[in-house]
Amino acid sequence: MLEHDVLVIGAGLAGMRAAIAARANGASTAIISKVHPVRSHSNAAQGGINAALTDRGDDWEDHAYDTVKGSDFLGDQDAIEVMCRSAGRALIDMEHFGVTFNRDDEGYLGTRAFGGQRRARTFFVGDFTGQALLHVMFEQLIKSGVRRYEEWFVTSLIIEDGQVCGVMALEIRTGQVYAIRAKTVIFCTGGLGRVFEPSTNALIVTGDGMALAYNAGAQLMDMEMVQYHPTTLAGSGVLISEAARGEGAYLLDKNGERFMQRYAPNMMELASRDVVSRAEQTEINAGNGINGCVMLDCRHLGESLIMEKLSQIREIGIDLAGADMIREPIPIRPGMHYMMGGIKTDVDGLTNLPRVYAAGECACVSVHGGNRLGANSLLDTIVFGERSGNHAAEAARSVDYVEFNVEQAVRKEERRIQELLDRPVNGDRIASIRLGMGESMNRNLAVFRNQEGMEESLGDLEQLQERYKTAPVENKGKIFNTDLVFALELGFMLDCAPPIVVSAIDRKDSRGAQARTDYPDRDDENWMKHLVVSKGETGPEISYSPVSITRWTPEERKY
Amino acid sequence: MNVTIRVRRQDPESESAAPFWQDYPLEIEDNATVLDALIKIREDIDGTLSLRCSCRSSICGSCAMRINGQAGLACKTQAAASLKAGDIIEVEPAGNMPVIKDLVVNFDLFWNKIMEVEPYLQPQGPEPEQEYVVSNESMLHLSGVTACIMCGACVSDCTVMEVDPSFLGPAALAKAYRFTADPRDGDDAGVSKERLEQLNGPSGMWDCTRCLECVQACPKGVAPMERIMAMRDQAIAAGLRNTNGARHTEAFAESVEQTGSLDELTLVPKSLGMTNVSGLLSYAPVAIQALTHGKMPPLIHKKIEGVENVRRLFEKVDETER
Ligand SMILES: Cc1cc2nc3c(=O)[nH]c(=O)nc-3n(C[C@H](O)[C@H](O)[C@H](O)COP(=O)(O)OP(=O)(O)OC[C@H]3O[C@@H](n4cnc5c(N)ncnc54)[C@H](O)[C@@H]3O)c2cc1C
Ligand code: SF4
Ligand code: SF4
Ligand code: FES
Numbered sequence: 001m002l003e004h005d006v007l008v009i010g011a012g013l014a015g016m017r018a019a020i021a022a023r024a025n026g027a028s029t030a031i032i033s034k035v036h037p038v039r040s041h042s043n044a045a046q047g048g049i050n051a052a053l054t055d056r057g058d059d060w061e062d063h064a065y066d067t068v069k070g071s072d073f074l075g076d077q078d079a080i081e082v083m084c085r086s087a088g089r090a091l092i093d094m095e096h097f098g099v100t101f102n103r104d105d106e107g108y109l110g111t112r113a114f115g116g117q118r119r120a121r122t123f124f125v126g127d128f129t130g131q132a133l134l135h136v137m138f139e140q141l142i143k144s145g146v147r148r149y150e151e152w153f154v155t156s157l158i159i160e161d162g163q164v165c166g167v168m169a170l171e172i173r174t175g176q177v178y179a180i181r182a183k184t185v186i187f188c189t190g191g192l193g194r195v196f197e198p199s200t201n202a203l204i205v206t207g208d209g210m211a212l213a214y215n216a217g218a219q220l221m222d223m224e225m226v227q228y229h230p231t232t233l234a235g236s237g238v239l240i241s242e243a244a245r246g247e248g249a250y251l252l253d254k255n256g257e258r259f260m261q262r263y264a265p266n267m268m269e270l271a272s273r274d275v276v277s278r279a280e281q282t283e284i285n286a287g288n289g290i291n292g293c294v295m296l297d298c299r300h301l302g303e304s305l306i307m308e309k310l311s312q313i314r315e316i317g318i319d320l321a322g323a324d325m326i327r328e329p330i331p332i333r334p335g336m337h338y339m340m341g342g343i344k345t346d347v348d349g350l351t352n353l354p355r356v357y358a359a360g361e362c363a364c365v366s367v368h369g370g371n372r373l374g375a376n377s378l379l380d381t382i383v384f385g386e387r388s389g390n391h392a393a394e395a396a397r398s399v400d401y402v403e404f405n406v407e408q409a410v411r412k413e414e415r416r417i418q419e420l421l422d423r424p425v426n427g428d429r430i431a432s433i434r435l436g437m438g439e440s441m442n443r444n445l446a447v448f449r450n451q452e453g454m455e456e457s458l459g460d461l462e463q464l465q466e467r468y469k470t471a472p473v474e475n476k477g478k479i480f481n482t483d484l485v486f487a488l489e490l491g492f493m494l495d496c497a498p499p500i501v502v503s504a505i506d507r508k509d510s511r512g513a514q515a516r517t518d519y520p521d522r523d524d525e526n527w528m529k530h531l532v533v534s535k536g537e538t539g540p541e542i543s544y545s546p547v548s549i550t551r552w553t554p555e556e557r558k559y
Numbered sequence: 560m561n562v563t564i565r566v567r568r569q570d571p572e573s574e575s576a577a578p579f580w581q582d583y584p585l586e587i588e589d590n591a592t593v594l595d596a597l598i599k600i601r602e603d604i605d606g607t608l609s610l611r612c613s614c615r616s617s618i619c620g621s622c623a624m625r626i627n628g629q630a631g632l633a634c635k636t637q638a639a640a641s642l643k644a645g646d647i648i649e650v651e652p653a654g655n656m657p658v659i660k661d662l663v664v665n666f667d668l669f670w671n672k673i674m675e676v677e678p679y680l681q682p683q684g685p686e687p688e689q690e691y692v693v694s695n696e697s698m699l700h701l702s703g704v705t706a707c708i709m710c711g712a713c714v715s716d717c718t719v720m721e722v723d724p725s726f727l728g729p730a731a732l733a734k735a736y737r738f739t740a741d742p743r744d745g746d747d748a749g750v751s752k753e754r755l756e757q758l759n760g761p762s763g764m765w766d767c768t769r770c771l772e773c774v775q776a777c778p779k780g781v782a783p784m785e786r787i788m789a790m791r792d793q794a795i796a797a798g799l800r801n802t803n804g805a806r807h808t809e810a811f812a813e814s815v816e817q818t819g820s821l822d823e824l825t826l827v828p829k830s831l832g833m834t835n836v837s838g839l840l841s842y843a844p845v846a847i848q849a850l851t852h853g854k855m856p857p858l859i860h861k862k863i864e865g866v867e868n869v870r871r872l873f874e875k876v877d878e879t880e881r
Contacts, residue, residue: 035611035613035619035621036666036670038619038620038708038709039611039613039619039620039621040619041613041614041619043614043618043619043620043708044614044616044618044619053689055689092689092690095690095691096680096686096690096691097679097680098679098680098741098743100698100701100702100705100741101690101698102695102698102699102702103693103694103695103698104695105695106692107692107693107694107695108690108692109690110695125698125702125705126699126702126706128618128702128706131618131706131708132702132705135705135707135709136680139678139679139680140679142674142678142679143679173659173665202613202614202615202619203598203612203613203614203615204613235588235590236615238615238616239616308699312618312706315617316616316617319592319616319617319635319637320590320592320616321590322590429602429603429606430602430606431601431602431603473606474605474606474607475606475607475609477570477572477607477660478572479570479571479572479659479660480609480659480660480661480663481609482601482609482610482611482663483601483606483607483609
């Protein structure tokens with residue numbers, strides 16, 4: 001029997017941090033990931049990680065205020081305080097683990113400017129901070145003695161008497177199904193970017209954890225808050241990091257004008273992401289773009305700075321857009337990037353389900369509220385990853401494993417998967433259903449939204465759900481059947497999409513990432529609250545939860 | 560743009576389980592990568608094709624494979640630039656690792672070697688309260704190595720690993736260098752002597768034949784071979800002289816002093832010790848490999864013209880050392 005005190009699902013930054021913490025607390029700990037840990041999507045983070053280091057005159061309260069303001073006052077201030085207060089220690093821990101952060105001239109950790117913050121407090125490793133952190137975290141994971149299930153795909157949760165007591169997982173290499181028992185489970189499964197097409201997110205970012213938890217009765221929160229990043233490549237949707245603007249790049253319209261001066265005269269290109277994306281989309285819609293894009297201009301930064309600090313994204317520009325940023329501006333546009341919402345947790349990572357925790361992008365504490373500041377997500381993963389690992393280990397001490405019939409559970413899951421594989425060919429394809437979903441979401445739940453469009457997407461999703469029930473899986477084999485994995489992932493995405501749309505329709509105001517053309521203003525009187533979604537008999541059910549306000553009173557947001 | 564992707568496939572569950580080539584003619588965008596084409600095949604044409612891929616932007620390390628015989632990332636390779644005669648692009652699984660299915664290879668061996676180098680920072684002194692204060696140059700230098708995404712392209716094409724699977728190989732050695740060159744690892748002076756001692760042993764840093772394949776294959780500019788060479792310097796500087804490698808260096812110097820150039824044939828026996836028969840035999844495959852790759856040194860080693868000048872140089876160096 002495979003069993004562990006703490007089972008972490010997901011081996012990105014949040015998951016590995018959680019597992020290391022749980023193990024350090026003496027819990028027998030395992031981590032399970034559908035890809036090798038270093039292939040997790042955290043590696044894509046380019047720009048950096050925020051922290052206010054007091055020994056160089058920064059103040060965590062300033063960081064907290066910038067975060068609260070960035071969230072359009074929807075972030076929970078108690079949680080934001082926890083995050084910003086812990087940031088310095090968490091960052092130094094990463095340095096001690098071995099991260100090769102860039103330094104200043106004296107050899108101390110160096111910083112760069114990032115959007116929505118009045119002070120440069122983003123620490124970085126060139127323009128591959130996420131990868132650098134992720135690989136070092138993996139080094140520490142190796143050292144920690146955590147049991148690793150690599151390339152194992154969690155297909156469902158085992159629930160006895162309403163209690164989550166383990167997971168069912170498919171070993172992708174062999175096609176075997178296993179039950180893994182756990183006293184506590186921590187979801188660290190990342191975002192849901194692929195629900196949208198295009199997206200900056202990797203192909204594996206399919207909302208599995210949010211769907212699994214939601215279907216088991218967990219509450220999701222802030223699901224309407226989907227971040228569109230201002231600088232993504234047309235076509236593939238691949239990201240050009242905010243680090244480019246942090247280092248001083250301009251955004252230009254077709255006439256070469258820095259249009260941000262009309263939207264955010266003080267912060268210009270470094271206003272909050274939602275603000276910049278809306279400005280770009282407004283210009284593009286008004287015909288001031290070039291082929292649906294505006295231009296990101298780095299030429300004045302000079303070759304040596306670009307080579308030292310932005311070399312990887314320069315490569316991306318060359319490889320994917322055929323443009324060398326040293327010599328020419330790159331066409332970019334807003335693109336789906338990050339999910340502020342997720343599984344609702346408290347500051348210790350605990351969800352509304354006993355013994356079930358969540359951390360990282362799949363969770364919603366909520367520290368990002370309506371809009372996440374750049375470089376706050378990596379921070380979120382390591383701070384709340386560690387906290388949830390600590391608390392899950394502690395909780396596991398006082399409980400026993402829940403008994404269940406393992407063989408029966410395995411047989412049931414095998415049968416479910418076999419039924420998927422046995423579906424007759426009917427001309428439909430998994431990929432075409434995914435594309436239908438992605439394009440519909442990107443059409444109607446993007447930078448600007450309205451009732452009619454969102455209702456159209458709700459209808460689209462219903463039809464796609466129907467198609468999904470009979471869509472065939474072409475590969476019938478057991479060994480490394482990626483076709484089967486896609487089919488299961490699409491199922492999870494189709495579970496995640498309706499809560500997004502239903503929440504966005506329900507919220508009748510504009511704040512943070514939600515900009516409704518039919519309700520263009522922020523309405524604090526009626527909508528200064530979180531939307532919470534639970535799975536009901538007939539579909540998503542919405543309730544409301546207050547926003548925690550500790551010391552910063554909501555005010556109008558200007559940059 | 561119309562292309563044909565010719566994929567080396569293998570299905571362990573099929574009757575023969577033998578590898579075979581399959582052609583997929585398809586239309587792709589002019590600026591599509593090889594990965595875009597493979598994804599299109601998998602999504603629209605043939606769902607039975609298995610491959611690993613995720614980020615589409617050369618950062619997750621999933622999609623290393625051989626494209627027209629050369630290892631690289633499918634997501635970093637422009638299709639238009641890879642067309643062979645007949646607008647064909649040949650795609651095979653990465654080498655030096657067993658195939659699981661189609662383009663998916665078994666990375667166990669790869670990761671086992673990474674584990675062998677104890678891949679985590681091991682400072683000897685007490686941890687500072689705040690960050691370690693180290694120069695930006697040292698960190699930038701290391702970042703050139705930590706940019707490694709563990710894709711295995713270098714391992715795929717390493718000529719020594721092909722004949723000697725016990726060799727640590729370019730990725731693991733580059734990973735090791737990432738620590739031996741880290742001022743925070745090892746003693747107060749940043750010297751990681753224990754690591755170097757270990758890497759100095761058999762299958763370690765001295766087994767690389769400098770064939771350059773890893774440097775060519777690496778999509779992230781890590782240049783593993785150069786890191787291995789730098790590590791050899793570190794080992795010698797740390798006083799680790801009585802090893803095959805260091806002897807090799809001495810034999811190297813001797814050969815140049817006597818003949819004015821490098822006699823690669825006497826290098827191996829001199830490095831290993833002339834009486835080390837089993838050690839010498841273990842080099843036979845490398846020699847054969849070198850031969851078949853046209854890299855065998857000439858059998859009769861001739862002195863170069865003006866060798867006395869070279870000898871005089873050596874004498875000069877000897878004098879100044881004394
Ligand atoms: C291009 C890009 C750039 C970014 N840049 C920055 C930045 O500069 N700064 C910043 O702060 N943030 C940035 N972000 C956001 C940040 O990278 C992510 O939010 C964060 O890394 C998410 O980490 P995570 O640990 O929650 O999830 P992930 O790293 O996505 O890990 C999820 C894990 O869950 C596993 N998993 C998922 N489903 C299953 C399943 N069914 N079974 C088994 N395992 C499963 C996966 O294998 C993976 O290991 C960026 C994001 C993108 C897309
Ligand atoms: S240079 Fe050395 S490590 Fe690199 S491929 Fe050749 S033998 Fe292998
Ligand atoms: S050194 Fe280069 S080729 Fe080798 S694994 Fe690392 S990134 Fe890949
Ligand atoms: S898909 Fe990630 S490296 Fe190619």
